[in-house]
Amino acid sequence: METPDSETQASLSKAIACLQSKAPPSEVLPPTTAIVHARKALAPRLPSAGLGLQGTIRHLQEDLTPAFNESSRSSNYYGFVTGGVTPAASVADNFVTAYDQNVQVHLPNESIATDIEDRALSLLCELLDFQPEVWPHRVFTTGATASNILGLACGREYVIAEASAHRTDAENSVGEYGIVDAMHRAGIDKIQILTTVPHSSLSKAASILGLGRASVKDIGQQDAPHKFDTRMLKNLLEQSSSASIVAVSASEVNTGLFATSCLEEMQELRKLCDMYGAWIHIDGAFGILGRVLDDPQYASITNACAGLELADSITGDGHKLLNVPYDCGFFISRHRNIAARVFQNPNAAYLATSNGPDSIMSPLNIGLENSRRFRALPVYASLLAYGKAGYRHMLERQIELSRGIANFILESDTYELLPESGGSTEEILSGIYIIVLFRAKDEELNKSLVDKIKATRKIYVSGTAWKGKPACRFAVSNWKTDIKRDLPLIKEVLQSVADSS
Numbered sequence: 001m002e003t004p005d006s007e008t009q010a011s012l013s014k015a016i017a018c019l020q021s022k023a024p025p026s027e028v029l030p031p032t033t034a035i036v037h038a039r040k041a042l043a044p045r046l047p048s049a050g051l052g053l054q055g056t057i058r059h060l061q062e063d064l065t066p067a068f069n070e071s072s073r074s075s076n077y078y079g080f081v082t083g084g085v086t087p088a089a090s091v092a093d094n095f096v097t098a099y100d101q102n103v104q105v106h107l108p109n110e111s112i113a114t115d116i117e118d119r120a121l122s123l124l125c126e127l128l129d130f131q132p133e134v135w136p137h138r139v140f141t142t143g144a145t146a147s148n149i150l151g152l153a154c155g156r157e158y159v160i161a162e163a164s165a166h167r168t169d170a171e172n173s174v175g176e177y178g179i180v181d182a183m184h185r186a187g188i189d190k191i192q193i194l195t196t197v198p199h200s201s202l203s204k205a206a207s208i209l210g211l212g213r214a215s216v217k218d219i220g221q222q223d224a225p226h227k228f229d230t231r232m233l234k235n236l237l238e239q240s241s242s243a244s245i246v247a248v249s250a251s252e253v254n255t256g257l258f259a260t261s262c263l264e265e266m267q268e269l270r271k272l273c274d275m276y277g278a279w280i281h282i283d284g285a286f287g288i289l290g291r292v293l294d295d296p297q298y299a300s301i302t303n304a305c306a307g308l309e310l311a312d313s314i315t316g317d318g319h320k321l322l323n324v325p326y327d328c329g330f331f332i333s334r335h336r337n338i339a340a341r342v343f344q345n346p347n348a349a350y351l352a353t354s355n356g357p358d359s360i361m362s363p364l365n366i367g368l369e370n371s372r373r374f375r376a377l378p379v380y381a382s383l384l385a386y387g388k389a390g391y392r393h394m395l396e397r398q399i400e401l402s403r404g405i406a407n408f409i410l411e412s413d414t415y416e417l418l419p420e421s422g423g424s425t426e427e428i429l430s431g432i433y434i435i436v437l438f439r440a441k442d443e444e445l446n447k448s449l450v451d452k453i454k455a456t457r458k459i460y461v462s463g464t465a466w467k468g469k470p471a472c473r474f475a476v477s478n479w480k481t482d483i484k485r486d487l488p489l490i491k492e493v494l495q496s497v498a499d500s501s
């Protein structure tokens, strides 16, 4: 066995130090009195007799729920990308619990649940302007992380098969033989994931799937890190002993920027990937919703979303911009045959599905889980309740508020909009989606900026880092967003923090 030499160890500790420095130290906000109370009230151990239903409800309502964060219940929560819950989705989610349907096996004569799930997914395709017939492998997941695992798993299966096609072994499969044997049969010694500004979950997915975090290669341009360095991309794709998955970040969490900016760029990417048998996966956790927009004032977003339909697989999140309750993501892929090769749940006679006249596949054979929650119903209900126009309007209001915040920051003497860029105010604002990244110009204020904003308890923002320094981030993702109500409050908070420094 090889042991890491001192050079490797030094670079490892450097990498770890760099990672740690990315999380800016912050003066911790004290817990609210509600949190202090709730922590004391938590059951210290399992009661032998039980509190009974009424006692438990009282405990939940009086002790615990006051200590939850506002999160999606408030439109003034701009942390992470949380989304909210539309009223239709909320009602539907209660039905999900009440009826407790298990959507693992398609049993068309026993429950309509899997039909609803398939329909919800095809309605989602329509919402996002993807032809449902072109995306026959579609499934709900727990979130975008799980969808990214599915994307890389399908990509891994596909690129190995492509590499084997040049040989004689047409039936080579990671699902069947495992990654080591399959790579050996394919004559491949590396699977690389070529990407720009990847979400952290992509590395996690690579780790889980045995590809390794080190297989994720960030090949962004020097002065535009979100965009592919096409020359480097070509060079890496050309390596004959490697198979490649190209992962496109369609809106990155820190900046909201998209990896591609027009149809032609996606066409170019597709052409390249076809030449080398590479798989294209899109991480569009919240960016994919940009495809509902059609007004020219959102041209930079609609152009960035153009051509995403040329990908092999796509990740989307339900609990973010779709505003359904947590525990909902989705995954779509063009390759139905790959789905079965990766996810089939073989040799379980008791789970055998009837072969109905429809084309609906049992969810357990096309996704991660067997038994699982009926995640589709809130999506189905919410899409039906608000329609394409409702969702378009929802996103327009979120973008409008984001651009309003960005405009305030551009005009302010205290704050600075990130990433720094030239151009007119109009040009800068037209590139804003639902993320606003900024910092205080004064270094001292900047160090405590996020805490000071949170300490007002009027709005909530997330801290992050930009070029080694702390930065602050708004993510506007709640269906309740209303610029007339929300922008004055945000301005008031940012101004009061500026004045107090």
Ligand SMILES: *Cc1c(COP(=O)(O)O)cnc(C)c1O
Residues within 6 Å of the ligand: 081, 142, 143, 144, 145, 146, 199, 201, 251, 252, 253, 283, 284, 285, 286, 317, 329
């Ligand atoms: C949020 C996010 C993820 C992870 O999503 P979860 O729903 O938290 O699993 C992945 N990619 C991007 C771009 C995201 O914004």
